[in-house]
Amino acid sequence: MYRYDEFDEAIVRDxxxxxxxxxxxxxxxxxxxxxxxxxxxxxxLYLQLHAYMLRVAIPYGTLNxxxxxxxxxxxxxxxxxxxxxxxxxxxxxxxxxxxxxPEILELLADVQMHCIQTSGNCIRNVTADHLAGAAAxxxxxxxxxxxxxxxxxxxxxxxxxxxxxxKIAVSGAVQDRAVLAxxxxxxxxxxxxxxxxxxxxxxxxxxxGRTPMLAKVIRDFLPKEELLSYLEAILRAxxxxxxxxxxxxxxxxxxxxxxxxxxxxERVERIFARLDRSAIEVDAxxxxxxxxxxxxxxxxxxxxxxxxxxxARRRDSALDAFARTNIIRHRHPAYAALTVSTKPIGGVxxxxxxxxxxxxxxxxxxxxxxxxxxxxxxxxVLPHVRLDDVPAVWARLVEAGLATAxxxxxxxxxxCPGMDYCKLATARSIPIAQAISERFADxxxxxxxxxxxxxxxxxxxxxxxxxxxNIGILGLERQGIENYQITIGGDATELAALGERxxxxxxxxxxxxxxxxxxATYLAERAPGETFADTVRRIGIEPFRPALAxxxxxxxxxx
Amino acid sequence: xxxxxxxxxxxDPFVREGEGANLLPLEAAHGALGRxxxxxxxxxxxxDPESLAGLLDQVDLIAINFPGHRDGRGFSIGRALRELGxxxxxxxxxxxxxxxxxxxLACGFDEVEIDDARAARQxxxxxxxxxxxxxxxxxxxxxxxxxxxxxxxxx
Numbered sequence: 234m235y236r237y238d239e240f241d242e243a244i245v246r247d248x249x250x251x252x253x254x255x256x257x258x259x260x261x262x263x264x265x266x267x268x269x270x271x272x273x274x275x276x277x278l279y280l281q282l283h284a285y286m287l288r289v290a291i292p293y294g295t296l297n298x299x300x301x302x303x304x305x306x307x308x309x310x311x312x313x314x315x316x317x318x319x320x321x322x323x324x325x326x327x328x329x330x331x332x333x334x335p336e337i338l339e340l341l342a343d344v345q346m347h348c349i350q351t352s353g354n355c356i357r358n359v360t361a362d363h364l365a366g367a368a369a370x371x372x373x374x375x376x377x378x379x380x381x382x383x384x385x386x387x388x389x390x391x392x393x394x395x396x397x398x399x400k401i402a403v404s405g406a407v408q409d410r411a412v413l414a415x416x417x418x419x420x421x422x423x424x425x426x427x428x429x430x431x432x433x434x435x436x437x438x439x440x441x442g443r444t445p446m447l448a449k450v451i452r453d454f455l456p457k458e459e460l461l462s463y464l465e466a467i468l469r470a471x472x473x474x475x476x477x478x479x480x481x482x483x484x485x486x487x488x489x490x491x492x493x494x495x496x497x498x499e500r501v502e503r504i505f506a507r508l509d510r511s512a513i514e515v516d517a518x519x520x521x522x523x524x525x526x527x528x529x530x531x532x533x534x535x536x537x538x539x540x541x542x543x544x545a546r547r548r549d550s551a552l553d554a555f556a557r558t559n560i561i562r563h564r565h566p567a568y569a570a571l572t573v574s575t576k577p578i579g580g581v582x583x584x585x586x587x588x589x590x591x592x593x594x595x596x597x598x599x600x601x602x603x604x605x606x607x608x609x610x611x612x613x614v615l616p617h618v619r620l621d622d623v624p625a626v627w628a629r630l631v632e633a634g635l636a637t638a639x640x641x642x643x644x645x646x647x648x649c650p651g652m653d654y655c656k657l658a659t660a661r662s663i664p665i666a667q668a669i670s671e672r673f674a675d676x677x678x679x680x681x682x683x684x685x686x687x688x689x690x691x692x693x694x695x696x697x698x699x700x701x702x703n704i705g706i707l708g709l710e711r712q713g714i715e716n717y718q719i720t721i722g723g724d725a726t727e728l729a730a731l732g733e734r735x736x737x738x739x740x741x742x743x744x745x746x747x748x749x750x751x752x753a754t755y756l757a758e759r760a761p762g763e764t765f766a767d768t769v770r771r772i773g774i775e776p777f778r779p780a781l782a783x784x785x786x787x788x789x790x791x792x
Numbered sequence: 793x794x795x796x797x798x799x800x801x802x803x804d805p806f807v808r809e810g811e812g813a814n815l816l817p818l819e820a821a822h823g824a825l826g827r828x829x830x831x832x833x834x835x836x837x838x839x840d841p842e843s844l845a846g847l848l849d850q851v852d853l854i855a856i857n858f859p860g861h862r863d864g865r866g867f868s869i870g871r872a873l874r875e876l877g878x879x880x881x882x883x884x885x886x887x888x889x890x891x892x893x894x895x896x897l898a899c900g901f902d903e904v905e906i907d908d909a910r911a912a913r914q915x916x917x918x919x920x921x922x923x924x925x926x927x928x929x930x931x932x933x934x935x936x937x938x939x940x941x942x943x944x945x946x947x
Contacts, residue, residue: 390929515941
């Protein structure tokens with residue numbers, strides 16, 4: 234993985250000094266609270282319901298054992314012994330004190346981590362496919378591109394005060410595991426022999442929130458050496474013309490919706506034509522320097538099948554269940570990527586304790602070339618595990634309470650922090666996730682239902698990605714009572730789609746029953762081999778509406 | 793109003809009002825083009841930088857207004873004007889805070905003009921400290937710092 238050189242190191246340390254000075258100016262009154270808010274947010278610091286929250290970037294989801302141990306230390310020393318993985322490859326600490334934040338930032342810098350631009354109206358932490366370098370369907374590793382974007386976007390003087398936040402994601406595979414379509418910019422690595430080989434397909438204008446939109450393609454092929462200039466052209470067109478009169482209409486998706494993708498493309502191309510690309514782009518040597526850090530690890534030349542694993546699976550049905558759900562096929566046939574679920578039955582999605590972080594660090598170090606990945610699903614991935622080693626890894630995961638065999642299943646629920654932590658929330662998310670998880674606790678039932686993505690947001694801002702959940706749950710507040718709207722048909726893959734509401738919202742207590750009915754409808758309707766998403770695509774959402782019909786007392790009129 | 797640049801407070805040779813006024817709103821400046829030198833124009837944050845392309849060699853100063861401390865349109869306008877070849881003085885006016893000075897300088901601005909109340913609340917030492925705290929930039933910037941990407945090329 235990437236390692237800072239002296240320049241990267243210096244800029245992170247300078248940023249901490251800058252933040253210290255900013256806090257001092259806030260405390261002596263030189264900066265007003267209003268002026269300070271955006272400044273602290275640009276360094277990942279929020280003021281939540283009960284305390285400050287510090288959001289740490291895990292750029293493109295890559296973490297090594299030393300970093301994971303440092304996060305464990307911070308969780309223990311400055312938090313309540315745990316951290317929370319988000320849907321954007323960040324980890325959040327929910328209980329730091331303001332006075333401790335500069336010290337935490339120094340500890341992060343010691344392991345080449347930071348909180349730069351994890352919030353604020355700027356280019357946020359760049360995300361990427363969590364299976365980068367491991368996926369069997371990869372065209373090119375997205376991490377060198379993501380790292381280049383991370384550096385270029387860091388403290389960018391022109392784009393630090395955009396109309397609104399700005400999210401960029403990168404995928405280098407056929408399957409989209411980075412949900413490009415919901416990002417302000419999606420960078421898809423493509424191969425086109427006629428146009429010079431590897432390049433990028435750039436999409437723009439995706440986003441969740443109260444006006445969800447899927448990104449549209451603005452350039453179907455962009456040469457690699459023009460990437461940063463083209464991103465600058467998009468950002469400048471947005472910075473100049475994006476709406477600043479209404480926070481809810483300030484994302485680039487609204488600008489593009491209002492003027493149309495063709496008019497927006499014309500503006501971008503006009504700016505692009507004038508930019509001094511030689512001053513913006515890096516040369517081939519710099520691209521190669523970055524890419525070298527992501528060279529494949531020295532995989533052992535082993536047979537594709539593992540007798541050790543097969544034998545262990547036969548002996549232990551729990552391991553067998555784990556292997557069936559949590560092993561992801563690897564580009565190297567003797568290896569697997571393993572999903573480590575942060576969703577035990579009844580648990581808080583995305584929460585990991587300091588002790589668990591240390592176990593993950595140990596496992597990464599011993600079995601996975603010192604690498605961990607954080608997925609947008611809030612799970613952790615050990616990207617390069619020998620098939621022969623799976624039983625040993627699994628045994629350690631079992632001890633640590635990290636071996637839940639539910640990757641991609643009904644209990645692998647994405648949920649935002651909701652009203653348990655978040656100042657913006659209108660309803661609770663975590664208890665809803667826990668109740669659904671308890672309801673479908675039986676592994677045999679979950680296996681029978683098969684892959685289905687439930688995503689829960691506790692407010693319209695949609696941090697839980699409910700719009701692209703196969704089943705989406707949005708918590709709102711009506712007359713002082715939490716009310717949950719259910720959507721069906723969302724899709725977070727390369728077949729990206731926004732879900733549709735199946736009817737009026739329901740009370741919190743009714744949600745598990747409604748999910749039960751929706752899944753019963755699917756089981757009754759599905760054709761052989763169909764996943765939930767396949768069935769919904771084929772039959773539409775109409776057959777699912779009756780799921781809301783009863784219990785009547787739990788169903789409320791939508792406003 | 794107070795004017796500052798990377799060295800501290802500076803005197804303002806441009807005058808907005810009265811006889812000899814030479815810092816004029818964009819819409820009032822056309823009559824003065826070619827007649828008044830030095831001439832400054834004031835443009836709002838809604839300005840399309842390309843719309844100024846035709847008069848860049850007839851003005852000595854362009855002042856871009858920042859209407860709010862969260863509003864970064866001016867940074868794009870400033871950089872675009874430099875890319876269009878403007879070599880005169882570039883001034884940022886309005887609701888800037890000390891932390892914006894580094895960004896403004898990096899985007900090609902020379903100076904920042906603030907009102908007296910802000911100058912009292914945010915003294916010059918804070919502006920100068922904020923402008924120099926981050927000593928490096930990945931991007932090619934116009935404030936004298938060498939870009940990290942350029943530095944690596946040499947290293």
